[in-house]
Amino acid sequence: DVKVTQSSRYLVKRTGEKVFLECVQDMDHENMFWYRQDPGLGLRLIYFSYDVKMKEKGDIPEGYSVSREKKERFSLILESASTNQTSMYLCASSFLRQGLPYEQYFGPGTRLTVT
Amino acid sequence: QQQVKQSPQSLIVQKGGISIINCAYENTAFDYFPWYQQFPGKGPALLIAIRPDVSEKKEGRFTISFNKSAKQFSLHIMDSQPGDSATYFCAADYNQGGKLIFGQGTELSVKP
Numbered sequence: 186d187v188k189v190t191q192s193s194r195y196l197v198k199r200t201g202e203k204v205f206l207e208c209v210q211d212m213d214h215e216n217m218f219w220y221r222q223d224p225g226l227g228l229r230l231i232y233f234s235y236d237v238k239m240k241e242k243g244d245i246p247e248g249y250s251v252s253r254e255k256k257e258r259f260s261l262i263l264e265s266a267s268t269n270q271t272s273m274y275l276c277a278s279s280f281l282r283q284g285l286p287y288e289q290y291f292g293p294g295t296r297l298t299v300t
Numbered sequence: 301q302q303q304v305k306q307s308p309q310s311l312i313v314q315k316g317g318i319s320i321i322n323c324a325y326e327n328t329a330f331d332y333f334p335w336y337q338q339f340p341g342k343g344p345a346l347l348i349a350i351r352p353d354v355s356e357k358k359e360g361r362f363t364i365s366f367n368k369s370a371k372q373f374s375l376h377i378m379d380s381q382p383g384d385s386a387t388y389f390c391a392a393d394y395n396q397g398g399k400l401i402f403g404q405g406t407e408l409s410v411k412p
Contacts, residue, residue, distance in 0.1 A: 189343070216398045218399075220402075222405075224405075225309060225404055225405075226404060227306070227389060227402045227403050227404040227405045228344070228389060228402040228405075229402075230399065230400075230401075233399060235398075243399075275343055275344070277343070279398050280398075281398065287332075287398065288334075288345075288346040289346075289398070289400060290343075290345075291343025291344050291345065292343050293341065293342055293343050294342075294343055
């Protein structure tokens with residue numbers, strides 16, 4: 186059974202703090218993704234990685250960075266948290282190449298509040 | 301720029317009724333259209349998916365209808381049940397790149 190775990194379910198941080206969100210998957214997936222989920226806006230891709238130390242910007246990378254030092258772990262970093270980064274953050278993983286239908290497997294999410 | 305537009309944002313259906321959620325896309329290079337289902341407190345999970353070489357895909361009570369010329373696709377949930385109450389996302393991808401573009405989501409509530 187595929188498992189994607191995220192380090193925290195709920196997180197409260199102050200404006201200006203550096204925030205780390207951790208994601209771990211146990212299926213040896215090459216691809217890993219970070220999304221934010223906001224009502225009415227759906228899931229928006231922040232960054233993704235298709236290999237260790239590789240990363241590509243998604244649709245909304247501003248204010249975020251990522252790190253992938255090991256295949257199973259993908260971290261999202263908010264260098265200086267701001268109130269407009271209050272959101273639900275979802276991590277996902279998938280194989281690099283696979284037949285159809287392919288699936289991204291999601292973690293349960295981290296609800297981040299920046300005050 | 302939103303490449304996949306989903307409607308309605310919320311939907312209330314009586315038990316036993318048909319739920320219909322619509323999506324429209326712009327990029328004709330898209331060649332894979334999945335639907336994800338998300339229950340409260342959980343991450344989204346793949347529900348059903350279709351490729352544009354077929355017009356319909358059915359799995360149990362869930363059906364995707366696809367209209368390539370109109371660049372639209374929809375999810376139909378037949379005999380809707382309270383357990384179907386969830387948020388549904390359509391999505392699109394091309395070249396099996398794994399990078400999905402998601403719609404805005406539809407919050408479905410099925411009343412008993």
